[in-house]
Amino acid sequence: MPHPDSLTTAVTRETRDVEALVIGSGLSGIGAAIKLRQAGMHDLVLIEKADDLGGTWRDNTYPGCACDVPSALYSYSFAPNPEWTRAFAGQPEIRAYLRTTAAAYGITPLIRFGTEATRAGWDPRDARWHVETTRGRYTARFLIAAAGPWHEPLLPGIPGLADFPGEVFHSSRWRHDHDLTGARVAVVGSGASAVQFVPAIQPRVGRLHLFQRTAQWVLPKPDHYVPHAERWLMRRVPAAQRALRNAEYAAMEALGVGFRHPSLLRAVQRLGSLHLRTTVKDPRLRRALTPDYTLGCKRLLLSNTYYPALTRPNVTVHATAVESVQGSRVIGVDGSAADVDTIILGTGFHILDMPVAQRVFDADGASLDDHWKGSPDAYLGTTVSGFPNAFILLGPHLGTGHSSAYMVLEAQLDYMARAVRHFRSAGWATMDVRPEVQAAFNAEVQQALPSTVYNAGGCSSYYLDSNGRNSFSWPWSTGRMRRRLARFDPEAYDHSVDHSVRT
Known part of the structure; x- marks a missing residue:
């Protein structure tokens, strides 16, 4: 049989x-x-x-x-x-x-x-x-x-990474079986995923070294628990949920006007600067976390916990890309180094x-x-x-x-x-x-992009393809x-x- x-x-x-x-x-x-x-x-x-x-x-x-x-x-x-x-x-x-x-x-x-x-x-x-x-x-x-x-997941071609004797994993392939308690951790990348997982693991690890190639604009996140009463209202009155959705859509579209007219983003950028100043008191660390491009040029990040986590005594921010991994040492382009037993790649997709x-x-x-x-x-x-x-x-x-x-x-x-x-x-x-x-549509898009913050914001982002052309943005x-x-x-x-x- x-x-x-x-x-x-x-x-x-x-x-x-x-x-x-x-x-x-x-x-x-x-x-x-x-x-x-x-x-x-x-x-x-x-x-x-x-x-x-x-x-x-x-x-x-x-x-x-x-x-x-x-x-x-x-x-x-x-x-x-x-x-x-x-x-x-x-x-x-x-x-x-x-x-x-x-x-x-x-x-x-x-x-x-x-x-x-x-x-x-x-x-x-x-x-x-x-x-x-x-x-x-x-x-x-x-x-x-x-x-x-x-x-x-995008895995960086860092020399020596394949020979690292400890644990290496990408954030989208998280190793939940690997205990980070007391671990010496290097985080490579400071994008949307790192902004979320760094504050979550910081209290548990022994040391955390964040290798940040580019500083990010991080705005306060208006997050909150939704009470039972509000959820009851959303269930019983569908129009209320539609109204909330429409209001949030209108607010985000208003922000989108600034993405098409970058000069209008100055007020939002000031909010980002204020958020950084009020949560990071160390002037040296604050300088390392201050972006040198217009907000919106890279993906906009939201967090109330990321900056505070970076100020903790067990965290070191290396404002540099990673040059190589030599044994258990992660070496930055600026010569800084960290001895670690775990490397987490927050390097995107x-x-x-x-x-x-x-x-x-x-x-x-x-x-x-x-x-x-x-x-x-x-x-x-x-x-x-x-x-x-x-x-x-x-x-x-x-x-x-x-x-x-x-x-x-x-x-x-x-x-x-x-x-x-x-x-x-x-x-x-x-x-x-x-x-x-198809060619006419693409030409129309490319003609409109140069005045947007995606192209004119002064940064290099994943919006740009391998030829340096913005193939991502509307x-x-x-x-x-x-x-x-x-x-x-x-x-x-x-x-x-x-x-x-x-x-």
């Missing part, structure tokens, strides 16, 4: 044809599946390489992990959550929200866990995407890349060089990576010429420094749903954005984004017709 595992393998490795295949089951993948089903498509599947859904909120479990966008905005507008216990929700609550939403909309049964996409290639002969996975093969009419930009781009191929065998040549580009951040019937979620040109990823995502999802509805009603077999349309308001993606223009696409297309 065959072993049960062999029976499972035989079943899960069968080739299957579907209308749509979604790569990833984080907030993008779940949202895409919901919108596709609402558009009338039921023959779809999500493939997920991990054993649970949640994307970045599944992977990032470091101490102190929480959202830096107000909770009311960090959710789907069509699935509001009245149960947030904090104004800025923590990772466990966000992950639970994604699980609950996927279950409520019937998406969880569509997810194939433990299934990683290894190659997706377009075949014009049958107008299908042929997707190879670790558990079999799929063909699909539509391909939705929903792996997201905050997915694959492959934002613009997303690994999925190396696995998606056009009809001639060229990958997205080959097309982009280091500068990602997509029409409305969503479709790429030469890759028919494919959508990229949270793609290039759509990033904002002031709003919620959900605002961006929902604009894309509505666009995708309109495209699919038109595709099906018109009997299309393929849709491929015209190259001149240079206008999210309101303009929503209006722009609210209309699907068939004339922007070359298409072929096949009256046998399922409807």
